[in-house]
Amino acid sequence: MNRxxxxxxxxxxxxxxxxxxxxxxxxxxxxxxLLFGALIAIVVARLFYLPPVELGGRFNVLRAVPxxxxxxxxxxxASFQVLYLAVAKGPRVLSAVIAVPLRSHSxxxxxxxxxxxxxxxxxxxxxVDRSTSTLYIHGVNVRDAADAAKLRxxxxxxxxxxxxxxxxxxxxxxxxxxxxx
Amino acid sequence: xxxxxxxxxxxIDAVSAVFMVVGALMSLAAAVGLLRFxxxxxxxxxxxxxxxxxxxxxxxxVGLQMRSLWVWPVLVVxxxxxxxxxxxSAHMVGRAGYRTKHLHRERLSSxxxxxVVQHAARKRGSTDEEQRGG
Numbered sequence: 001m002n003r004x005x006x007x008x009x010x011x012x013x014x015x016x017x018x019x020x021x022x023x024x025x026x027x028x029x030x031x032x033x034l035l036f037g038a039l040i041a042i043v044v045a046r047l048f049y050l051p052p053v054e055l056g057g058r059f060n061v062l063r064a065v066p067x068x069x070x071x072x073x074x075x076x077x078a079s080f081q082v083l084y085l086a087v088a089k090g091p092r093v094l095s096a097v098i099a100v101p102l103r104s105h106s107x108x109x110x111x112x113x114x115x116x117x118x119x120x121x122x123x124x125x126x127x128v129d130r131s132t133s134t135l136y137i138h139g140v141n142v143r144d145a146a147d148a149a150k151l152r153x154x155x156x157x158x159x160x161x162x163x164x165x166x167x168x169x170x171x172x173x174x175x176x177x178x179x180x181x
Numbered sequence: 182x183x184x185x186x187x188x189x190x191x192x193i194d195a196v197s198a199v200f201m202v203v204g205a206l207m208s209l210a211a212a213v214g215l216l217r218f219x220x221x222x223x224x225x226x227x228x229x230x231x232x233x234x235x236x237x238x239x240x241x242x243v244g245l246q247m248r249s250l251w252v253w254p255v256l257v258v259x260x261x262x263x264x265x266x267x268x269x270s271a272h273m274v275g276r277a278g279y280r281t282k283h284l285h286r287e288r289l290s291s292x293x294x295x296x297v298v299q300h301a302a303r304k305r306g307s308t309d310e311e312q313r314g315g
Contacts, residue, residue: 024254079234083210086227090217097279099293118268121230124222125268126275127294136294138222138275143290 010052015041053108055166063165070161071116078121085141096142097126100155102133103178104163104171110135112166113159123151197242204242207235220285221278229271236263 018041023029085093102110110133114125117137127136139151160179163171214227240256278284279294286292 020254021258024258027251027255029251029254075234075237079207079210079231082214082226082230083206086210086214086217091219093218093223094288094290095223096289096291097294098291099297114272115264115268118271119230119233119264121226121233124225124229124275125272126222126279129297136297138225138279140218140223140226145291148291 010055011045013055014045014050014053018044054106055108057168059166060164063161067161067165071120074120082121082140089141093141094143095138095140096148096151097136097138098142098148098152100135100137100152102135102156102159103174104159104167105133106168106171109159109162109167109171112162113155116158116162117155123155193245193248197245200238200242200245204235204238207231207238211235219288221283222275223288225271225275225278229267233264233267236260 015038019034019037022037022040023033026033102113104110104113107130110128110130114128114135117123117135118125122140124138125135126138128134129136135155137151137155139148142148142151160175163175167175208231210231211227214231215224218224218227237260240260244253244256
C-alpha cells in the first residue's frame with residue numbers, strides 16, 4: 001500500500017481527541033482507562049488510515065480563548081436575529097450569495113473558516129473553490145451592497161482570527177503587514 | 182431539601198430552567214423559520230443554526246441538573262460533534278440545492294456564484310467538444 005508515513009507529532013492531536021472521546025464515553029479518566037484508550041486510539045488510527053491534516057505547526061491558546069468567547073457571543077446574537085427574521089420577515093427576507101476570497105490556501109484554515117462561518121447563524125457556505133480558496137457564502141437578510149460588504153468583512157475577520165490562532169508563521173507575518181499598512 | 186430561600190440548589194435549578202426554556206425557544210425558532218422562509222437556502226439557516234445554541238443550552242441544563250462532574254466531558258464531546266457535523270450537512274444540502282436550482286432568484290439581492298458556474302459550464306462544454314472532435 002502506498003501510504004505517506006505520518007509523524008507522531010502530526011498524529012498526536014487526533015490520538016488525544018480519540019482518547020478524550022473514549023474516556024468521556026466511559027466517564028472514567030483513571031490511568032488504566034487512559035492507557036487502554038491510547039492503545040485503542042493507536043490501533044484505530046493505524047487501521048482506519050486518514051490522510052494527515054496539515055497543521056500550521058503552532059497553536060496560540062491565548063488567542064483561542066477570546067476567539068471562542070467571541071464566537072459564542074456571535075452565535076447567541078445571531079440565533080436571536082434569525083428568530084426575529086423568521087417571525088417578523090418570513091417569506092419577504094432577502095438573501096445573497098457572495099464570493100469571499102480568503103488569504104490562506106491551507107485546507108485546514110479554509111475548512112475552519114467555513115465551519116465557523118456556517119455555525120454562526122445567518123451565513124452558510126454554498127460552494128468552495130479550493131484552487132483559489134474562495135468561499136461562496138449564502139447570507140440571509142443581505143439586502144444591499146453595504147450588507148454584503150459587512151458579511152465579507154466578517155468572514156475575513158474570522159479568518160484573520162483563525163490565522164492568529166493556528167496559521168503558519170508566514171501567514172501571520174503577512175497578516176501583520178496587511179493590518180499595519 | 183433545603184428550606185433556605187437562596188440555596189445553591191435553587192440557583193442551579195433556576196439557571197437550568199432558563200437554559201431549557203431558551204433552548205426550547207431555539208427549537209421553536211427553527212420550526213418557525215422552516216415554515217416561513219422562502220427557499221431552501223434560507224430554510225437551511227433556520228433548520229441548522231439555532232440548534233447550535235439550543236443544544237448548547239439544553240446540554241448545559243442537563244449538566245447542571247445531573248450534579249456530577251463526569252457527565253460534562255460527554256456533553257462537551259456531544260456538542261463538539263454537533264459543531265463538526267452541522268456545517269457539513271448544511272453545506273452539502275445547500276450545495277445540492279443550489280446546483281439543482283432550488284432557490285428563488287428574485288429573493289437574492291446578489292449572486293456572485295452564478296457567473297462563475299456559467300463560466301465553468303461554458304468551459305466544460307467547449308473542452309467536451311474538443312475531445313469529441315479529436
